[in-house]
Amino acid sequence: xxxxxxxxxxxxxxxxxxxxxxxxxxxxxxxxxxxxxxxxxxxxxxxxxxxxxxxxxxxxxxxxxxxxxxxxxxxxxxxxxxxxxxxxxxxxxxxxxxxxxxxxxxxxxxxxxxxxxxxxxxxxxxxxxxxxxxxxxxxxxxxxxxxxxxxxxxxxxxxxxxxxxxxxxxxxxxxxxxxxxxxxxxxxxxxxxxxxxxxxxxxxxxxxxxxxxxxxxxxxxxxxxxxxxxxxxxxxxxxxxxxxxxxxxxxxxxxxxxxxxxxxxxxxxxxxxxxxxxxxxxxxxxxxxxxxxxxxxxxxxxxxxxxxxxxxxxxxxxxxxxxxxxxxxxxxxxxxxxxxxxxxxxxxxxxxxx
Ligand SMILES: *Cc1c(COP(=O)(O)O)cnc(C)c1O
Numbered sequence: 001x002x003x004x005x006x007x008x009x010x011x012x013x014x015x016x017x018x019x020x021x022x023x024x025x026x027x028x029x030x031x032x033x034x035x036x037x038x039x040x041x042x043x044x045x046x047x048x049x050x051x052x053x054x055x056x057x058x059x060x061x062x063x064x065x066x067x068x069x070x071x072x073x074x075x076x077x078x079x080x081x082x083x084x085x086x087x088x089x090x091x092x093x094x095x096x097x098x099x100x101x102x103x104x105x106x107x108x109x110x111x112x113x114x115x116x117x118x119x120x121x122x123x124x125x126x127x128x129x130x131x132x133x134x135x136x137x138x139x140x141x142x143x144x145x146x147x148x149x150x151x152x153x154x155x156x157x158x159x160x161x162x163x164x165x166x167x168x169x170x171x172x173x174x175x176x177x178x179x180x181x182x183x184x185x186x187x188x189x190x191x192x193x194x195x196x197x198x199x200x201x202x203x204x205x206x207x208x209x210x211x212x213x214x215x216x217x218x219x220x221x222x223x224x225x226x227x228x229x230x231x232x233x234x235x236x237x238x239x240x241x242x243x244x245x246x247x248x249x250x251x252x253x254x255x256x257x258x259x260x261x262x263x264x265x266x267x268x269x270x271x272x273x274x275x276x277x278x279x280x281x282x283x284x285x286x287x288x289x290x291x292x293x294x295x296x297x298x299x300x301x302x303x304x305x306x307x308x309x310x311x312x313x314x315x316x317x318x319x320x321x322x323x324x325x326x327x328x329x330x331x332x333x334x335x336x337x338x339x340x341x342x343x344x345x346x347x348x349x350x351x352x353x354x
Contacts, residue, residue: 004239004271004304005278007350008327009041011049013232017215018053020230024198025209029055031078031191033212035064039344040277040351041216041235044071050215051075058210062088062097069095078122081132082106093117093151100124100158102132107142111149120154121146122191125182127175129162136182143186156208157188164196164204165220172197176204196220199229218332218343225331236327237350239272241290241319242305253307254299259284267298268310270323275303277350278325279339282306286338289324290317297338 021030032054038046047057047068056076059065062084065077082099083089086109092099093115101107102124110121123143126133134142139157146155159179163169176192183190183206191208193201198209199220213219217233219226226233245267247253252260253267261267268290274280278301286297290310298309310317326332332343339346 003276004242005276006238007354008236008238009045009354010232010234010236011045013217013234014041014046014049014215015053016232017217017234018050021198021209021211021214024202025193025205025211028193028205029208031056031058031208031210032215033058033080033194033210035060035080035212036348037351037354039212039216040347040349040354042351042354043067044073047071047073047075055208056098062091062099065097066091066095069097076120083109089113090115093119098122100132101142101146102126102134104134104138104142107134107145110152111145113149113151115151118151118153120156121152122156122158123188124158124160125179127159127178127182128171129160129175131160131162133159136178139182140185143188155188157183157186157190159192161192161194161197161204164194164201165222167200167221172201172204176201194220213344216347218347222333222337222342225333227331233327233332235332235347235351237272237276237278237325238327239270239276239323239325241268241317241321241323242271243269243319244310244317245269252299255302256300259299263311265309266311266313266317268295268308268317268321268323270306270308271304272323272325273302273304273306277346277352278306279335279341279346279349281341282335282339287330287334288326289328289330291315291321292324292329294330 032050037043058078078098098120100122124133190206193204193209195214197204217231280301326335336343
């Protein structure tokens with residue numbers, strides 16, 4: 001089967017973006033975050049590409065980590081949600097995974113574990129996001145419990161920002177202060193910064209950084225394009241023109257007749273839709289590139305087609321012509337904004353089956 005919608009992955013751009021991470025994070029060790037199928041870019045190919053270029057890889061859950069191990073990836077491997085039960089803890093031990101402990105029962109389970117294997121683990125503290133992380137006042141006790149555990153080699157400290165993509169948020173400094181205090185008290189190696197913090201909060205760069213989105217070439221900030229940080233898009237989502245219609249002023253296009261021609265128009269139909277991961281909520285006016293030229297989406301996004309106004313294109317558009325939905329010269333953040341979402345979601349959805 002050959003689909004119109006195609007996803008291209010540029011591994012050179014990935015390695016370039018890794019060099020940008022390095023520029024911003026000085027001598028910190030790098031944990032490349034490849035959860036959610038590497039943000040839709042293909043976890044195995046991205047994992048293979050990065051395993052010898054970074055200090056560790058991170059995934060969300062044990063199952064993702066096992067896929068990497070089964071594929072022969074031996075890198076240090078961090079499981080951000082940790083284990084959810086004894087069986088998963090046993091798998092962490094057997095496959096040398098580094099679980100993040102964010103609940104006291106996880107620490108308890110680790111401290112009781114008996115095994116011929118040992119592992120490194122992370123204690124995640126809640127510095128203000130109130131999602132995953134143990135309370136700061138429990139941190140000393142729990143880290144001691146981990147250090148005393150027979151199966152634990154090394155314990156490291158982690159926390160996560162809630163608002164790192166919003167430089168004006170007062171929570172950032174408050175989380176940083178709380179983390180610094182905890183780290184000083186415990187004297188552990190630490191990791192705090194995601195992409196947004198790497199790019200905007202040099203004080204948040206500790207021994208280890210955890211870039212995700214910036215590796216894939218998208219800016220974590222809605223208001224700043226990737227080009228501002230010299231990030232290059234790794235994913236390009238493409239399709240082609242499958243029909244062209246000459247419509248008259250006043251004729252409407254697509255389901256619901258949401259958009260009508262305000263002049264006689266050339267409307268190209270492109271073979272891609274929400275079934276391929278293009279966002280259904282992309283508004284009329286969302287940019288896309290037809291033969292490299294920016295043109296506006298018109299009307300509602302269908303399951304496998306969208307319509308584009310190509311009236312103003314310099315050269316006549318023909319069926320089979322290339323259309324870029326994002327990537328190349330079109331920043332995925334522009335599309336995300338027009339669809340009231342963030343680049344992370346677009347990349348993950350489009351690359352579900354990668
Ligand atoms: C997903 C994730 C990251 C990466 O975040 P980006 O914004 O993509 O850089 C870092 N740390 C944790 C705990 C995460 O869950």
